[in-house]
Amino acid sequence: LVDHKQTALPALIEQLDSEERDHPIRKLAFTLRAIGDQRxxxxxxxxxxxxxxPASSDYGIKIEDPELKRWIAKHDLGKGRSIFSYLRAFREVVxxxxxxxxQNFxxxxxxxxxxxxxxSQRHLQREQFHQIAQHWxxxxxxxxxxxxxxxxYAKARVLMAGKKQGQLLDKDMRETAAE
Structure with missing residues (x-):
């Protein structure tokens, strides 16, 4: 996919937009980072x-294949280690x-x-995550x-969890921008 980013990128973007599960989000974010395209x-x-x-774990995976190991080391967030880090969706996306x-916000x-x-806890957590996404x-x-x-590829419209496609957080986004 990395070697064919022009054709792969639109499909990866579409897949990540529709994905809700931890492991697929991890894989897609890692791949998009490896592709290195700001779109x-x-x-x-x-x-x-x-x-x-819900709580989950990061993984460390030892890779024996020298060629794959070099490629992974080039794109892994934990540079310079002998293991490959397969991180939670949060860490891969960030x-x-x-x-x-x-940037780092x-x-x-x-x-x-x-x-x-x-x-009530989930509601507050979702608000926190959306505030960061809105700032981005x-x-x-x-x-x-x-x-x-x-x-x-430029629009970064953030939807509130549970909202239907198209219901944007415009009011909240304007307030965040004013801060």
């Missing part, structure tokens, strides 16, 4: 709220956003947050032109 930034922003998931943009403060048991979306809207991204 993936908006879909990664949209994916960020979907990384609020890592891809940070690597593709060079403190989103790692939410690293230990897992989907809670009560509805506003930054991207203001800066995407300087990254040379085709306007067809």
């Amino acid at each position: 993936a930034v908006p879909v990664l922003i949209r994916a960020f709220p979907k990384t609020l998931l 890592g891809a956003l940070q690597q593709l943009t060079g 403190g989103e790692m403060e939410l690293f230990g947050v897992n989907l809670a048991n009560t509805e 979306a506003h930054w991207w809207e203001a800066n995407q032109e300087s990254h040379g991204v085709d306007p067809a």
Whole structure:
């Protein structure tokens, strides 16, 4: 996929937009980071709220194949180690956003947050994740032109969890931008 990014990228973007599960989000974010194309930034922003998931684990995988090991080392977030890190969706999405943009908005403060048991806790957690995604979306809207991204890939519309496609957080996005 990395060697065929021009044809693979649109399908990967479409798949990540429709994905809700932890492992597929992990794989897609890793692949988009490895491709290194900033057209993936908006879909990664949209994916960020979907990384609020039940508790899970990162994985460390030892790779014996020398060629695969070199390729993985080139694209892994944990550079210079003898194992490959297959991280939770949250870490893979954040890592891809940070690597593709060079930006860091403190989103790692939410690293230990897992989907809670009560509805009131889940509501507050979703709000936190959406605030970070909205901040990214506003930054991207203001800066995407300087990254040379085709306007067809430039929109980073963040949906509130449970909203139907098209119901945007415009009011919240305007408030975040004003801060």
